[in-house]
Amino acid sequence: MTALLLAQPLAHARSYVDGHLHYVDFFQESAGMSALLSAMDQGKISHAAIMGIPVAKKWHEDEPKKPRYYAGDDADLYWYSATDFYLREAIQKLKPEQQQRFLPFLSGFNSSDKNAAAHIRRTLDMHPGFWQGIGEVFTRHDDVTALMQGSTPRANNEAMLKVYRVAAEYDLPVLLHSNITSKRERNPLYLEELEEALSKNTDVRFIWAHAGTSMELHRHQDELDFLLPLVQRLLNEHDNLYIDLSWTLLEPYLLDAKSQPNPEWLALFEAYPTRFVLGSDVVGRFNNLGNIIQSFDPVLDALPADVAQAIAVDNFLALIPKQRNK
Template identity: 30%
Template sequence: MVNTWSTVSQLRFVIALFYGCLASLSVSAQELQPNKDGYLFHDSHFHLTNYVQEGTDIRRYLDIMGDKVGRSMLSGIPLQQQWMYANTGDFAPTYYTQTDAPLYYYSFTDAIIAHQYQRLTPEERQRFDPMITGFNPTDMYAADHIRRVLRIFPGVFSGIGEFSIHKEFVSSKISGEVATLQNKALDRILDLAAEVGMPVVLHCDVNTPFPRPNQDPYIVTKLRELAGRHRDAVIIWAHIGLGRVVRPVEDQVKMLERSLANPESKNIHFDISWDETAKYLVATPETVAVIADLINRYPDRFLFGTDSVAPETQEQYLTTYKTYAPLLAKLSPKAKRLLLKGNYERIFDRARQRVRAWEAANVKP
């Protein structure tokens, strides 16, 4: 397979990105109309709150979803941005790039999500799959936190995440032990996920932000080993490891294909959420063609999500979906259906059944 990432120079990439943004703005009205089953997509990656635990009221989010989005996973942000007066004075940062102050784990985010969900009617609840994320993945007690949340809020949660292991500009701001893919605490989390039947949305950059030329992405090897140790756990790799400055590494498409073709890695699924991911995957016609071909050949392994954080309008919320218009146009009907809705339904419907069964056996009335 031709390596499309390495053939795009910096200048060409910027030009392609500019024209890709223009193309995303010209999405036709027809493409934004719900299809025959009523919705454009299910959102496999969404944050109701931001880095200071503020966000969109869940009923407002229902209005934003409207007739465009059928179901959504529902996640908080596991990290709280500290407001350090010595650093920003009276300016109250709401995002981790706005201050040099540290981040810290904020467990109450799970109670916030549960409270929002429980305000809904039983019919409205069917559109959401809340996730547990308020734990420190370096803490051996993290799995105990997840059990505790399930027992305090039975009937609410469907999965775990999104939480981060390696993340550009974030990992270095978190106080305490640095998260790694080899940490025994992470093994305990995935063991519990397999036991309960909860899919895990894991953020782990494919590489360091500014790697040396020809540096092997050791993170990919460790992620593959992690999945191999936990073959009964459903792992959803958020953004296929990409970020603001973490770009596709050389031969990344080939690495993805090896993972997809390996039956021992069938528990790994790939989430293409986030507009920062989309900018790489639709940067040129060549990258669109390569990624579309990969999804068409492995349609049951990819999920679409917005990675929207506390959106205020539907237009803002649909930005990532619109950006992917060139890619969606290249997918087969089957691959498009599974990417946008089918894989979400298969994974989260199964999760709901298994988690409720675990709760019935392990939660006292």
């Protein structure tokens, strides 16, 4: 998922917070905490928002070989709540000082099921203070959506509106994956779903995963020319919206073909310096973690030092309950 890389990391003392890291892959497997902590140390990543994957890929009876990724064949994806159990167990086994580096997000629920809010509430009450956010919530997600068992989840469906009320009650940010369009439409096809969620839940801090882009959108559409002005308008109109600059935004948006920063995006970062966060979006394997997060350095180096520090570290920590309550 993060194999397309980008720019050579710069050798300097900058540290980072990774705001979007999956401990497991689509088969609920992981390289483990030892590999993750080593990769974080090498990449100068002080903290990570860590989450499972809310779905699992089926190895279909008719397939002689296990697929390597969710798009490896046409078998279904199904909702998988045990992902949160795996994550919590892995964190609880760490030393206390290691545990403090992780900001766990709860993700193992069906985002089209109106029972989801009750499930989340029970899970939060079982472990008070442990979970620091909700997500990554899968709604519109190109091929993931196409392979999902059951109805298509939306950012503004009744089930998610109930989830947002729980998020507000527990002061938890929501990392939301909601693609801005489909693989074939060059317009913001699904914008209304996101905007309704934002406007009806002004007391919820929404982190929009890679600003509604994805690998599959890029594969079919390259750059979406409406994305920059749309993000600018949404930030202006919705104070509760934050943008996750995961790797799918780096090219072709933040960097050009020569790996030079896009001045229009730089201007947007300076206009809204507290509203952007970094994310690697790695999935269960961590060998490229440092390179991925440091691939944002050409962008950060082109910004004023205080803006770069905010995007690399401070903005995400400000969204997290245990940091906000200090």
